[in-house]
Amino acid sequence: MTLLNDFYIRAEKLKVPLNVLIELTQACNASCLHCYIKSAKEKFTLSPDNNELTLKQYKELFEELAGLGALNLIFTGGEALLRKDFFEIAFLAKEMHFALSIFSNGILIDENISDKLSDLQPVSVYFSLYGKDSLVHDRITGADGSFLKVCQAIKLLKERGIAVGLKTMVMRDNFPQLKEIYSLGKESGVNTHDFGEEITRCIDGSCSPQLAQLDEKQLYEYYRGNIPGPFEYREELSKEEAMKKQLCAAGTFGACISAYGDIYPCAELRVSLGNIKRESFSQCWKAKNDILEELRLLNTYGDLEACRECRNIAFCRRCPGRAFSETGDWKSCYPGAILRSRVTRMINSELEPNRKEQICV
Amino acid sequence: MEIFRKKDIPWRIIDGKALLVNPKTSLLYPLNETGARIWELLDGKIETNSIAAVIMDEFDVNKDEARRDVQEFVNSLTEAGLAQKL
Numbered sequence: 001m002t003l004l005n006d007f008y009i010r011a012e013k014l015k016v017p018l019n020v021l022i023e024l025t026q027a028c029n030a031s032c033l034h035c036y037i038k039s040a041k042e043k044f045t046l047s048p049d050n051n052e053l054t055l056k057q058y059k060e061l062f063e064e065l066a067g068l069g070a071l072n073l074i075f076t077g078g079e080a081l082l083r084k085d086f087f088e089i090a091f092l093a094k095e096m097h098f099a100l101s102i103f104s105n106g107i108l109i110d111e112n113i114s115d116k117l118s119d120l121q122p123v124s125v126y127f128s129l130y131g132k133d134s135l136v137h138d139r140i141t142g143a144d145g146s147f148l149k150v151c152q153a154i155k156l157l158k159e160r161g162i163a164v165g166l167k168t169m170v171m172r173d174n175f176p177q178l179k180e181i182y183s184l185g186k187e188s189g190v191n192t193h194d195f196g197e198e199i200t201r202c203i204d205g206s207c208s209p210q211l212a213q214l215d216e217k218q219l220y221e222y223y224r225g226n227i228p229g230p231f232e233y234r235e236e237l238s239k240e241e242a243m244k245k246q247l248c249a250a251g252t253f254g255a256c257i258s259a260y261g262d263i264y265p266c267a268e269l270r271v272s273l274g275n276i277k278r279e280s281f282s283q284c285w286k287a288k289n290d291i292l293e294e295l296r297l298l299n300t301y302g303d304l305e306a307c308r309e310c311r312n313i314a315f316c317r318r319c320p321g322r323a324f325s326e327t328g329d330w331k332s333c334y335p336g337a338i339l340r341s342r343v344t345r346m347i348n349s350e351l352e353p354n355r356k357e358q359i360c361v
Numbered sequence: 362m363e364i365f366r367k368k369d370i371p372w373r374i375i376d377g378k379a380l381l382v383n384p385k386t387s388l389l390y391p392l393n394e395t396g397a398r399i400w401e402l403l404d405g406k407i408e409t410n411s412i413a414a415v416i417m418d419e420f421d422v423n424k425d426e427a428r429r430d431v432q433e434f435v436n437s438l439t440e441a442g443l444a445q446k447l
């Protein structure tokens with residue numbers, strides 16, 4: 001066992017929330033088509049509201065998280081940089097030896113903010129990139145000029161030696177220019193570029209973000225295409241092996257704290273475990289709680305009744321948060337998982353090396 | 362010689378083992394129990410010879426071994442940009 005694995009195993013055994021996503025504010029200067037925080041019918045505000053956690057509350061929270069062993073803090077929003085005290089919060093966390101990452105739309109990043117970020121030394125800053133040009137990117141973000149701003153932000157941070165990651169949600173509007181978006185990331189010299197296509201419902205239950213999702217034909221073409229890399233055929237796991245596949249670590253390694261102090265196992269699994277305005281994080285994290293116990297006890301696909309007999313189990317990458325938002329039960333199967341595992345299975349069998357010969361025989 | 366861990370290095374010790382992150386390179390440095398203990402002691406106030414004495418006591422190694430281990434470990438931390446000399 002490597003030293004790193006050993007560290008993670010110990011952390012898991014002691015239920016250390018190693019990675020904590022912090023939604024610093026729900027305020028935003030964009031209104032992305034697929035946003036899970038606010039649905040299309042709700043308006044974003046540019047100023048954080050008074051019920052959001054204060055600097056003092058963050059100080060107490062960070063002290064507690066550090067004591068529990070949390071290491072990675074990911075600051076997100078809305079747009080995290082809209083908080084006037086963003087850097088005070090972030091430097092507090094840095095002093096407590098957290099490894100920091102920041103998710104941003106890049107709109108507010110100028111020379112001054114870039115210099116402050118350089119002093120902060122986050123492990124990485126991640127930007128959303130949705131198009132190869134203003135036409136598509138700005139249409140998706142709903143913010144004029146956001147494409148030029150994010151390109152500028154990437155440049156400013158790279159000049160200062162900060163690691164930059166890109167995140168592209170592949171959807172109907174930008175699907176035709178995927179190759180160019182990928183090339184733009186490469187040319188910008190970013191350190192990582194992640195692509196995803198499964199859109200979560202809004203936290204108020206609205207399905208409006210999912211209207212932007214790829215249809216089945218596009219999904220097939222996307223999986224079968226070459227961006228970010230070609231589909232790699234893999235021999236289908238046996239039933240026994242597939243049952244041993246690990247589920248995601250929400251509620252074990254990871255937690256999310258909303259701008260108002262609600263604690264969730266993950267940003268997508270919005271089952272409240274408590275609120276840090278009323279109770280301490282540790283109380284909620286260590287409390288007897290049905291959802292937490294289930295999440296920690298049920299670790300593999302085979303542990304889920306819904307999945308045991310599924311013919312697509314070997315190809316599924318289910319998300320407990322999406323299952324919860326679509327069915328009310330994180331352990332259930334849900335339409336997105338069926339579609340994606342079925343399409344993956346179909347492509348895999350199309351690429352099976354002996355397929356041609358089999359057909360000929 | 363006094364060495365201290367750089368103050369902007371993210372790190373945690375869990376159940377005796379440590380994980381360090383170099384924010385400039387994003388590289389992770391997992392440490393075993395001895396490494397984690399040395400890291401903990403590298404606050405710039407204790408000399409490496411005194412750290413070796415602690416390691417000798419706590420990890421059942423002889424004086425020469427402890428001194429050599431501490432020195433080698435501290436050198437590698439310094440090379441990786443995680444610690445520096447006063």
Ligand code: SF4
Pocket residue numbers: 301306307308310311312313316317318332333334337338341
């Ligand atoms: S498709 Fe549904 S039933 Fe099958 S493995 Fe995925 S989540 Fe489970």
